[in-house]
Amino acid sequence: MRVITISTDSPEDIAAERHLHGLQARMLSDVQLQVTDAFGLRNTGFHSAPPTHESVALPVPATLLVDREGRVLWIDLSKDYQRRSDPSVVLAAMQANFDS
Numbered sequence: 001m002r003v004i005t006i007s008t009d010s011p012e013d014i015a016a017e018r019h020l021h022g023l024q025a026r027m028l029s030d031v032q033l034q035v036t037d038a039f040g041l042r043n044t045g046f047h048s049a050p051p052t053h054e055s056v057a058l059p060v061p062a063t064l065l066v067d068r069e070g071r072v073l074w075i076d077l078s079k080d081y082q083r084r085s086d087p088s089v090v091l092a093a094m095q096a097n098f099d100s
Helices: 011-021 034-038 087-097
Strands: 004-007 026-029 062-066 072-077
Touching (some): 062 087, 072 087
Parallel strands (some): 004 026
C-alpha cells in the first residue's frame, strides 16, 4: 500500500515545502488538473484558485482509497478546503477496504 498526495502546487513548491508537512508519502503535482479531472474533482466554484496560482481552479478537497486497478473504493469529500477527515476515519476506511 502507498500513500500519495496530489496538489496543484508546482513540483518546485512541493520540493521546497515538503519538510513542513512531515509526510512520508509521495507528493505529486497536478498543476494542469489532469488527475483532478480524471476523478471528477475539479471545483470551479467557491474554491477557484487566486489569480497568482498556476491552476485555473482547485480540486474539491478529497481523500480517496484507490485499488491497483484504479477503482475508487472509498471517497471522503470535504466542504471546507482547510479541513480534512480525522486520520482515524481514513484509517478505519483503509482497514475496511484493504487486507492487513
